[in-house]
Amino acid sequence: MSLRPERQAPPEFFYNETEARKYTTSSRIIDIQAKLTERALELLALPDDGVPRLLLDIGCGSGLSGETLSEHGHQWIGLDISQSMLDIALERETEGDLLLSDIGQGLGLRPGTMDGAISISAVQWLCNADKSCNHPRTRLKQFFGSLYKCLARGARAVLQIYPENAPQLEMISAAALRCGFSGGLVVDYPHSTRAKKYFLCLMCGPPSTSTSLPKAKGLDRGSESEGSSDADEEAGTVDILERKRPSKKQKDKKGKGRSWVLKKKEQRRHRGYTNVPQDTKYTGRKRKSQF
Amino acid sequence: MRLITHNMLSCNIKGVTNGYPLGIEASRLETKESELNPEFLRKIFPKLEWKALRDAAHSLGLNDLPEHVEPSMLEDADFLKNFHHALLEVHLEEGALICPETGRRFPVTKGVPNMLLNEDEV
Ligand SMILES: C[S@@+](CC[C@H](N)C(=O)[O-])C[C@H]1O[C@@H](n2cnc3c(N)ncnc32)[C@H](O)[C@@H]1O
Numbered sequence: 001m002s003l004r005p006e007r008q009a010p011p012e013f014f015y016n017e018t019e020a021r022k023y024t025t026s027s028r029i030i031d032i033q034a035k036l037t038e039r040a041l042e043l044l045a046l047p048d049d050g051v052p053r054l055l056l057d058i059g060c061g062s063g064l065s066g067e068t069l070s071e072h073g074h075q076w077i078g079l080d081i082s083q084s085m086l087d088i089a090l091e092r093e094t095e096g097d098l099l100l101s102d103i104g105q106g107l108g109l110r111p112g113t114m115d116g117a118i119s120i121s122a123v124q125w126l127c128n129a130d131k132s133c134n135h136p137r138t139r140l141k142q143f144f145g146s147l148y149k150c151l152a153r154g155a156r157a158v159l160q161i162y163p164e165n166a167p168q169l170e171m172i173s174a175a176a177l178r179c180g181f182s183g184g185l186v187v188d189y190p191h192s193t194r195a196k197k198y199f200l201c202l203m204c205g206p207p208s209t210s211t212s213l214p215k216a217k218g219l220d221r222g223s224e225s226e227g228s229s230d231a232d233e234e235a236g237t238v239d240i241l242e243r244k245r246p247s248k249k250q251k252d253k254k255g256k257g258r259s260w261v262l263k264k265k266e267q268r269r270h271r272g273y274t275n276v277p278q279d280t281k282y283t284g285r286k287r288k289s290q291f
Numbered sequence: 292m293r294l295i296t297h298n299m300l301s302c303n304i305k306g307v308t309n310g311y312p313l314g315i316e317a318s319r320l321e322t323k324e325s326e327l328n329p330e331f332l333r334k335i336f337p338k339l340e341w342k343a344l345r346d347a348a349h350s351l352g353l354n355d356l357p358e359h360v361e362p363s364m365l366e367d368a369d370f371l372k373n374f375h376h377a378l379l380e381v382h383l384e385e386g387a388l389i390c391p392e393t394g395r396r397f398p399v400t401k402g403v404p405n406m407l408l409n410e411d412e413v
Binding site: 114 | 295300335340405413
């Protein structure tokens with residue numbers, strides 16, 4: 001197994017001229033990125049009115065993902081940290097505007113301006129602390145916080161990511177939720193190591209019934225009963241993301257109860273303290289919260 | 292970079308509270324024709340800061356945008372033409388964007404603004 005790109009060098013060095021060149025010459029890469037973008041657009045679920053939208057392409061690289069956006073008629077702004085990748089995008093004369101920027105420093109965009117955002121194979125890069133000044137958690141927070149702000153009300157962000165492992169996936173989605181997003185993880189072809197793809201689908205604000213979560217690919221296996229023999233078709237999975245914060249109740253349970261307080265007071269009296277309050281019916285009683 | 296993007300960009304330096312709009316220093320522009328889509332213009336219109344757009348257009352030598360605008364103008368063909376041209380057809384190729392609060396320059400080369408911040412600006 002070769003080392004993951006994210007572990008080899010920071011993105012602005014890994015995506016050098018040679019690596020960037022691959023993104024114009026390898027038809028396999030071009031094909032994969034186009035398919036991922038088509039899928040991300042589908043999950044973005046823009047209103048079906050034929051009107052172009054203004055979208056963000058986060059980690060746009062050489063513009064392969066952006067080209068798919070243009071094919072659908074959309075205007076887009078692409079951000080990338082690698083000058084070499086952007087140079088290729090310029091060579092390809094992609095239609096979106098390009099910005100050389102590090103998404104881990106936050107997106108400098110005015111609030112409420114973007115109709116949606118996609119990101120193809122880029123965000124997992126934020127999990128690598130490749131410089132001493134890079135703290136993954138801080139950078140994820142900067143990124144998701146500023147992304148949340150710049151999206152218009154009700155807009156979505158669909159981020160296709162290659163997480164290194166489960167904790168990394170958890171770190172990315174938790175960071176998104178902490179910044180106010182709701183949403184879920186759509187996993188296409190979850191049982192195939194090669195085809196498996198993670199799409200983090202984020203919505204601004206709390207989930208509502210009108211913004212239901214999209215379906216994963218391959219889920220409609222109901223057709224099986226009708227005699228479909230497409231055994232290769234694999235079911236996708238959808239997970240609703242939930243903030244994993246211990247609830248108030250759980251905390252209280254673990255809190256120190258009346259018996260603990262009584263024991264401690266007894267101990268202190270035993271040691272000769274004279275300022276220990278009397279035991280009454282109020283001792284160790286739960287206090288009402290202030291709100 | 293076109294003015295549609297300029298209109299959305301603001302300075303991201305830590306501690307800056309008035310980073311919008313970015314000033315423009317233009318040393319080379321390019322005009323690339325593109326198809327006018329009235330629907331898109333109507334859609335994007337309410338999201339734009341009109342004054343910032345008009346001032347930015349001025350600094351690129353485009354003087355056809357009116358000072359005062361109202362949605363009804365979006366039905367006027369001449370207005371749409373000028374609006375489309377300023378917003379989507381003129382590209383800042385070489386120059387710089389300037390933070391209004393700190394004066395920090397973000398150089399623009401080959402049409403791409405360099406918005407990377409230094410360590411002490413994050
Ligand atoms: C696998 S490439 C994908 C490029 C493009 N989305 C596509 O589909 O062809 C990942 C891109 O993410 C960019 N990237 C990684 N970390 C970044 C960061 N912190 N800020 C901006 N871009 C970043 C890299 O420079 C690279 O161009």
